[in-house]
Amino acid sequence: MNEKQALDAFAALSQETRLRIVRLLVTAGPQGLPAGAIGEAMDGASSSRMSFHLSQLEHAGLVVSRREGRSIIYSAAYPALAGLIAFLMRDCCQGHPEVCNPAVAALSCQCEPVEDHAHA
Numbered sequence: 001m002n003e004k005q006a007l008d009a010f011a012a013l014s015q016e017t018r019l020r021i022v023r024l025l026v027t028a029g030p031q032g033l034p035a036g037a038i039g040e041a042m043d044g045a046s047s048s049r050m051s052f053h054l055s056q057l058e059h060a061g062l063v064v065s066r067r068e069g070r071s072i073i074y075s076a077a078y079p080a081l082a083g084l085i086a087f088l089m090r091d092c093c094q095g096h097p098e099v100c101n102p103a104v105a106a107l108s109c110q111c112e113p114v115e116d117h118a119h120a
Helices: 003-013 016-028 035-041 047-059 078-089 097-107
Strands: 063-068 071-076
Touching (some): 016 035, 047 063
């Protein structure tokens, strides 16, 4: 991730609703959520408001969308989010790994692997 991409991502995340949407989608996992469910989780926000926020996040590369029937499903763009973290940590330590240990420990995910029943 370059500096311009990081700035775009941080600009998108600097708005409360968009930050909440990204956190919700990270929690939802790779399967994502339909736009309507995201709106309901955001205190019943209007579809036009959600469309605006989701568009901003997609433009910043932080979420991706796909069509399933009549629904648009949004999910977190995990590679982009990891790239943003890597951008922040790129020059970490400067020869002193103990400085980065707390940050690295916080990044270690205790996630369970997601089962893909469609391909089982």
